[in-house]
Amino acid sequence: MKKNAKHTSASTSGAPRRLELFGPPPILEGETAEAYWELLDRVFGALEPVDFIDEIWARDIVDVGWNVHRLRRILSAYVTAEVRAMASHDTSLLVEADPELERGTDEQRQEMARLLNPNSKFSWEARKARHPSATERYMKLWEAARSTLDLNEIQATVMVHKLDTIERLEGLIMIAERRFDSVIREFDRHRIMRNLRYGLHNAEKAKIKTVGQKNAN
Amino acid sequence: MTSAQKAKANRANAQASTGPKSARGKARASRNARRHGLSLAVGADPVLSEKVEELARAIAGETTDVEIYQLACRIAEAQAQLQQVRYRRHRLLFQTMSIPEYDSEANERKKMKMVMGCLRSTGPFTPMPDDVFEFVNSWPEGPEKFATILLDKVHQFSVLDRYERRALSRRKFAIRALDEAKWQDRH
Numbered sequence: 001m002k003k004n005a006k007h008t009s010a011s012t013s014g015a016p017r018r019l020e021l022f023g024p025p026p027i028l029e030g031e032t033a034e035a036y037w038e039l040l041d042r043v044f045g046a047l048e049p050v051d052f053i054d055e056i057w058a059r060d061i062v063d064v065g066w067n068v069h070r071l072r073r074i075l076s077a078y079v080t081a082e083v084r085a086m087a088s089h090d091t092s093l094l095v096e097a098d099p100e101l102e103r104g105t106d107e108q109r110q111e112m113a114r115l116l117n118p119n120s121k122f123s124w125e126a127r128k129a130r131h132p133s134a135t136e137r138y139m140k141l142w143e144a145a146r147s148t149l150d151l152n153e154i155q156a157t158v159m160v161h162k163l164d165t166i167e168r169l170e171g172l173i174m175i176a177e178r179r180f181d182s183v184i185r186e187f188d189r190h191r192i193m194r195n196l197r198y199g200l201h202n203a204e205k206a207k208i209k210t211v212g213q214k215n216a217n
Numbered sequence: 218m219t220s221a222q223k224a225k226a227n228r229a230n231a232q233a234s235t236g237p238k239s240a241r242g243k244a245r246a247s248r249n250a251r252r253h254g255l256s257l258a259v260g261a262d263p264v265l266s267e268k269v270e271e272l273a274r275a276i277a278g279e280t281t282d283v284e285i286y287q288l289a290c291r292i293a294e295a296q297a298q299l300q301q302v303r304y305r306r307h308r309l310l311f312q313t314m315s316i317p318e319y320d321s322e323a324n325e326r327k328k329m330k331m332v333m334g335c336l337r338s339t340g341p342f343t344p345m346p347d348d349v350f351e352f353v354n355s356w357p358e359g360p361e362k363f364a365t366i367l368l369d370k371v372h373q374f375s376v377l378d379r380y381e382r383r384a385l386s387r388r389k390f391a392i393r394a395l396d397e398a399k400w401q402d403r404h
Contacts, residue, residue, distance in 0.1 A: 021268075021271060021272055021275060022300065023300045023303070023304055024304075026303065026307045028307075028310060028311055028314055029311070029314045029315060030359075051278070052275045052276045052278070053276065053292070053392055053395070056292075056296060056388075063303070073360075074360045074363045074364060074367075075364075077359065077360030078360045078361060078363075078364045081359070081360060081361055118347075118348070119346065119347075120347065121344070121347065122347070123347060123351070165364055165368060168367070168368055168371070169364060169367065172367065175378070179385070182385075182389075186389055186392070189393075189396075190392060190396060193396040193399075193400065194396070196400075197399060197400055
């Protein structure tokens with residue numbers, strides 16, 4: 001199964017065709033198919049499905065697990081991006097309030113004013129390219145202001161401001177995790193039932209053998 | 218206790234609200250369940266029926282027991298429906314993710330409002346201020362885009378989730394029934 005999982009479309013042997021019965025892998029833009037197949041490979045390797053029902057559960061574990069990872073990754077990336085944006089905004093406010101910005105010659109002050117002009121017809125990137133010395137001075141102040149920020153405080157503010165989105169994503173993660181747990185539980189139940197069945201079958205066979213031997217004696 | 222007069226009025230009111238009256242309304246209402254086809258029986262779709270048969274054969278294995286095969290069919294039907302729901306959800310996500318200029322409805326409205334405000338104040342021939350132009354031409358990307366889609370399409374996702382839950386439940390009980398039947402078979 002482990003090797004076959006990687007060749008679902010190319011191979012014509014029994015096992016890969018069975019994998020194709022479950023439909024295409026749920027891969028989205030930005031996700032790699034190799035990572036999905038590796039996860040599938042590992043799960044199938046660890047669970048070693050014996051019958052087709054086992055294979056159904058194993059594929060479910062992979063798909064639902066993939067979704068849980070995806071949602072967790074999205075939540076983490078979303079919070080990181082929001083924290084970064086807020087930190088950048090706060091830093092800009094600190095720099096603009098810094099008296100150091102007003103220092104220097106008249107020419108330097110004018111250049112800085114042109115760089116920071118919010119009504120300029122040029123974009124920020126264009127203004128940066130037009131005023132390199134003012135940009136350099138501004139970036140130094142920006143770095144200094146950035147180091148004074150408390151990231152924990154910013155994270156807390158982001159949590160409060162974006163609580164609705166974060167909570168909804170958490171809700172989706174919770175649903176997916178519950179589904180994952182339920183699949184594992186059912187997989188275990190199916191295995192226990194099968195093992196009991198085979199255990200009983202083997203015990204019966206051993207009993208018949210013993211009785212047969214006794215009769216022969 | 219409801220009076221006879223009140224009960225009569227209730228019955229008359231109920232008669233007045235029993236769905237569409239016009240032929241057009243009736244025709245529209247008759248297609249209510251066909252928006253996505255997920256509530257249709259598997260047998261109604263020939264492609265799906267073929268897949269169910271293939272799945273049922275794989276589940277039942279080489280058995281000749283009719284009961285086991287029927288239970289395998291039940292599992293296969295639930296599995297096929299589950300795959301269909303998951304495929305729909307994946308397609309919805311995939312298609313929305315591939316729209317490069319996708320934004321939430323709230324943000325689209327905000328952008329439109331800003332553009333209209335600029336048009337009203339400065340007229341159509343004056344360029345928009347930089348910040349307005351940047352905002353109007355900015356779209357969520359990466360995780361923000363994904364989160365926006367998930368939150369924007371929450372209704373569609375919850376409908377699909379309901380169908381998935383049902384299919385999962387049907388499959389779970391069908392598998393339990395199959396295990397039970399095999400257990401009984403041993404005794």
